Amino acid sequence: MAGSTRRGFLGTTLAFGLGLGVGGRVGAPAAFAPGPPAPLDDDERELADKMLGSLDRAKIWDAHVHIVGLGSGGTGCWVNPAARSHARPLRRFRYEVYVRAAGVTDESRADQQYVERLLSLQRVANPTGKLLCLAFDYAVRQDGSEDRGRSEFYTPDEYVLGLAREHPELVACASVHPYRKDALDRLDRAVQAGAVAVKWLPNAMGIDPLSERCDAFYERLSELDVPLITHAGDEQAVHVDAWQELGNPLRLRRALDAGVRVVVAHCAGKGDVQDIDAGDLRRIPAFDAFMRLFNEERYKSSLFGDLSALTQVSRAGKPLRELLISKHLGARLLYGSDYPLPAIDPLVSTRLLAQDGYIDDDQREQLNRIYLKNPLLFDLLLKRMLRVSYKNATYGFADAAFQTADFFEQRRPLPT
Numbered sequence: 001m002a003g004s005t006r007r008g009f010l011g012t013t014l015a016f017g018l019g020l021g022v023g024g025r026v027g028a029p030a031a032f033a034p035g036p037p038a039p040l041d042d043d044e045r046e047l048a049d050k051m052l053g054s055l056d057r058a059k060i061w062d063a064h065v066h067i068v069g070l071g072s073g074g075t076g077c078w079v080n081p082a083a084r085s086h087a088r089p090l091r092r093f094r095y096e097v098y099v100r101a102a103g104v105t106d107e108s109r110a111d112q113q114y115v116e117r118l119l120s121l122q123r124v125a126n127p128t129g130k131l132l133c134l135a136f137d138y139a140v141r142q143d144g145s146e147d148r149g150r151s152e153f154y155t156p157d158e159y160v161l162g163l164a165r166e167h168p169e170l171v172a173c174a175s176v177h178p179y180r181k182d183a184l185d186r187l188d189r190a191v192q193a194g195a196v197a198v199k200w201l202p203n204a205m206g207i208d209p210l211s212e213r214c215d216a217f218y219e220r221l222s223e224l225d226v227p228l229i230t231h232a233g234d235e236q237a238v239h240v241d242a243w244q245e246l247g248n249p250l251r252l253r254r255a256l257d258a259g260v261r262v263v264v265a266h267c268a269g270k271g272d273v274q275d276i277d278a279g280d281l282r283r284i285p286a287f288d289a290f291m292r293l294f295n296e297e298r299y300k301s302s303l304f305g306d307l308s309a310l311t312q313v314s315r316a317g318k319p320l321r322e323l324l325i326s327k328h329l330g331a332r333l334l335y336g337s338d339y340p341l342p343a344i345d346p347l348v349s350t351r352l353l354a355q356d357g358y359i360d361d362d363q364r365e366q367l368n369r370i371y372l373k374n375p376l377l378f379d380l381l382l383k384r385m386l387r388v389s390y391k392n393a394t395y396g397f398a399d400a401a402f403q404t405a406d407f408f409e410q411r412r413p414l415p416t
Helices: 042-052 089-101 107-125 157-166 183-192 212-224 249-257 286-294 318-325 327-332 350-355 361-373 375-385 405-409
Strands: 061-066 130-134 170-173 198-200 228-231 262-265 272-274 283-285 303-306 388-390 393-395
Touching: 042 361, 042 375, 061 405, 107 375, 130 157, 157 170, 157 183, 183 212, 212 249, 249 262, 249 272, 249 286, 272 286, 283 286, 286 303, 286 318, 303 327, 318 388, 350 361, 361 375
Parallel strands: 061 130, 130 170, 198 228, 228 262, 262 303
Antiparallel strands: 272 283, 388 393
16 A cells, blocks of 8 residues: 555555455555554644544553454464465465465464564553453354354464563453363353453354353353453454354344343444344344444343444444434444454545545645554554534444443452
8 A cells, every 4th residue: 555545545445355346456465555664753643642642552452353363373273274275366466465464474473473563552552551352263064063064264372371471461252162071161261361252253163142052151151241242244354154043143142131231243243134023024224223233222232233334335334323413322332453354554544434434635644654653553543533514413432332341341340
């Protein structure tokens, strides 16, 4: 990305394996990633201080940060060989885009380089805040056995827990498939070791959140008051096989009714789902299904949404606008970056965001320069700057949406 091409929507559709119809350049995967982290100029630091000045920066926890690796250094991480195969060019291209965005140049040190770059970005972006680092479990069959053939990648709980112990900037989020025979034991061990949440991606893991097979897991989450962060809506950043409908946010009613605090990643901002509330096969936008739940009084203390990926071209229309103007729901939104996706050049167009009035031209120019140096800070400042006008008023995301530490720290004492 150089100069004016960054954040410009070029009008050509680039189906580069992420499954996202976005505008961008056709080129090698390296072209989609920014350069190495760089210190900010005085005016860029002044802008960051201005935009974050009213916040308690120690409470800014990025609630959606992926940790991915190839297993180098004995981390236990794994990526499906099919995702790296030249026989599957779209999946291979997607893999290479992610590798470049994460700053990996040596696959023999991939896991270490991934974390080193992430930490270097955070230490400039917000050194007193924290990153919630997500583990990622395998897909699991109905009989409780791992299904690696249908899994895209795996990041062990033990690895992210170890990273959190080693680096004060990081906090661990476990990932436990509820169909595992030892799911409750795994959950207990992870929480005792410091995990503050659990991550699911039902579309990729083969989890039906509406299944009674999840009941015992929901009961334990509720007892521990550990939130469940779960993707909803279409998933196209990883291979999902035939499980797309499992991302229907309406299927989360079972968890909510069991007393689980649920965070819906991306506020289900993409795709259509069956309106199972209506008992028929009518399809509605996933975001509309999420907002139906979000506005129900009985879920006002248990249902939350995160802001990750909402500035991407594919979600920056109705979902972003409605969430900005829904002031009465603002305290239930949590900041998240979805790293490393902010480091993939075409996914966010500041040109389109400026055209739609979310930011002004001066902000766009400043953000573009910051992106080149620190895409993590770029994402935080962009979401902090967003504004929308509606009925003679101007709306932005509330301070509470960025001070997410309180949400993850309000846990009950662990049982002895």
